[in-house]
Amino acid sequence: xxxxxxxxxxxxxxxxxxxxxxxxxxxIYVEGRLRVDTELPPVAEEPVKEEPVGEVPDIEKPxxxxxxxxxxxxxPAEEPQQEPSAPEDVNIVKDPAATDALVNKKNNLSSTYVPxxxxxxxxxxxxxxxxxINQLREPAYIALKDLFQAAADxxxxxxxxxxxxxxxxxxxxxxxxYVKNHGQAAADKYSAKPGQSEHQTGLAMDITCAAMNxxxxxxxxxxxxGKWVSENAHRFGFIVRYPKDKEDITGYFYEPWHxxxxxxxxxxxxxxxxxxxxxxxxxx
Ligand SMILES: [Zn+2]
Numbered sequence: 607x608x609x610x611x612x613x614x615x616x617x618x619x620x621x622x623x624x625x626x627x628x629x630x631x632x633x634i635y636v637e638g639r640l641r642v643d644t645e646l647p648p649v650a651e652e653p654v655k656e657e658p659v660g661e662v663p664d665i666e667k668p669x670x671x672x673x674x675x676x677x678x679x680x681x682p683a684e685e686p687q688q689e690p691s692a693p694e695d696v697n698i699v700k701d702p703a704a705t706d707a708l709v710n711k712k713n714n715l716s717s718t719y720v721p722x723x724x725x726x727x728x729x730x731x732x733x734x735x736x737x738x739i740n741q742l743r744e745p746a747y748i749a750l751k752d753l754f755q756a757a758a759d760x761x762x763x764x765x766x767x768x769x770x771x772x773x774x775x776x777x778x779x780x781x782x783x784y785v786k787n788h789g790q791a792a793a794d795k796y797s798a799k800p801g802q803s804e805h806q807t808g809l810a811m812d813i814t815c816a817a818m819n820x821x822x823x824x825x826x827x828x829x830x831x832g833k834w835v836s837e838n839a840h841r842f843g844f845i846v847r848y849p850k851d852k853e854d855i856t857g858y859f860y861e862p863w864h865x866x867x868x869x870x871x872x873x874x875x876x877x878x879x880x881x882x883x884x885x886x887x888x889x890x
Contacts, residue, residue, distance in 0.1 A: 633693050646816075659740065661730045663818065687774075698715070700715055709806070710856065711798070714799075714801035715806045719806065720800070721743045721771070721808035722830070724744075727740045731754075738771060742771060746811070753765070753844060756841070761830070763815065763834060765813050765835070768863075769823060770808070770811045771808045772803055772805055775800075778800040781799050796859075812865070814826060824859075827860070829863030832862050842873075843872075844867050847861070847864050
């Protein structure tokens with residue numbers, strides 16, 4: 607009797623223990639299934655936010671800047687050989703040597719256009735060693751020299767020429783290097799594609815001064831030198847080509863350092879109109 611009770615107790619214990627084991631196993635299995643189930647449907651990812659239109663990426667060098675060949679282009683073979691995306695709705699400038707030639711993202715220079723009257727910038731302060739960019743077409747060079755001289759004589763300002771003529775090939779390298787460093791979208795927004803830079807005309811110059819540490823950025827417009835240039839450049843045949851808040855018209859953000867030679871008559875008319883070159887040529 608005692609033995610039977612003991613046996614019954616043991617059976618009961620074994621049964622209970624088995625039930626517990628089974629129960630635990632079931633719980634583990636169900637939980638496992640549940641976990642697998644919840645992992646199965648891919649969790650919807652947060653939508654990728656578009657970069658705000660006005661935001662300027664962290665730019666190490668201004669878009670307009672040309673690397674100093676002697677330092678930056680040591681391994682040109684490593685540059686990506688990417689062709690700029692096919693231009694849409696683009697005209698080729700018919701008379702690229704005309705002083706009033708309009709060059710922008712819609713009116714491009716031919717890849718073979720090289721001005722015939724490029725001259726070295728002599729007798730004016732320059733910043734970089736690169737011989738290509740220390741050139742302008744002769745009339746623009748003479749006018750720039752006069753502009754710099756007037757800044758010195760009238761106000762005691764010493765202006766420096768940083769980047770003048772730029773070949774199609776140089777602009778292509780510049781654009782590709784921008785793509786490499788900042789991505790295609792940023793490059794299309796902030797860098798001129800080859801054929802779209804006014805520097806290829808030999809009539810555009812980027813200028814700076816000691817207060818800017820001879821760099822280019824839009825604070826040049828706040829310096830005494832920059833203010834003087836914006837108010838006086840037309841007297842020598844230049845305009846500040848990319849004014850503030852006109853990027854929807856010119857295709858470029860504010861560049862107080864970039865001046866374009868148009869000759870005294872046209873530059874004065876454009877200056878006095880308060881219009882961009884695009885608007886002025888359209889309405890005259
Ligand atoms: Zn420029």
